[in-house]
Amino acid sequence: IQESIEAGIVLTGAEIKSLRAGGGDLAHAYGKIENGEAWLYSFHIAPYSHGNRANLETERPRKLLLHRAEIIRLLGQIEKKGSRALVPLKGYLKNGRFKILVGLGTGKTHRDRRQDLIKRQTDREVNRVLADRRRK
Secondary structure (H helix, E strand, O other): OOEEEEEEEOOOHHHHHHHHOOOEEOOOOEEEEEOOEEEEEOOEEOOOOOOOHHHOOOOOOEEEEOOHHHHHHHHHHHHHHOOEEEEEEEEEEEOOEEEEEEEEEEOOOHHHHHHHHHHHHHHHHHHHHHHHHHHO
16 A cells, blocks of 8 residues: 545445444445546445435445545556555544545555465465364
């Protein structure tokens, strides 16, 4: 992550109540800039337990609130460097408003992916050997 920026997010009343109760999941979320607007996709917000019909869509696209200059700067960096993406890092309440910390990150290279795969395989093998020792 090269740079991070704080953004507001457009939510309904039931969504903010659910988030205050701990019902948000940023694990698979990602951001995009489309038509001069920043959007957050795949941000899962659990349905609010006391909600009504506005509670239906849990993973709808949500608009991120950024200044125009910030959007232009982020878009320029994404287009200039190529494989960069908007990655939501964390969500938090600030003065009663829900904010998303959005980072500008680069994707993994082929070498990075291969190293991660090798590391996972060796860890799995070590755990298997240790489990066999414990059984005996």
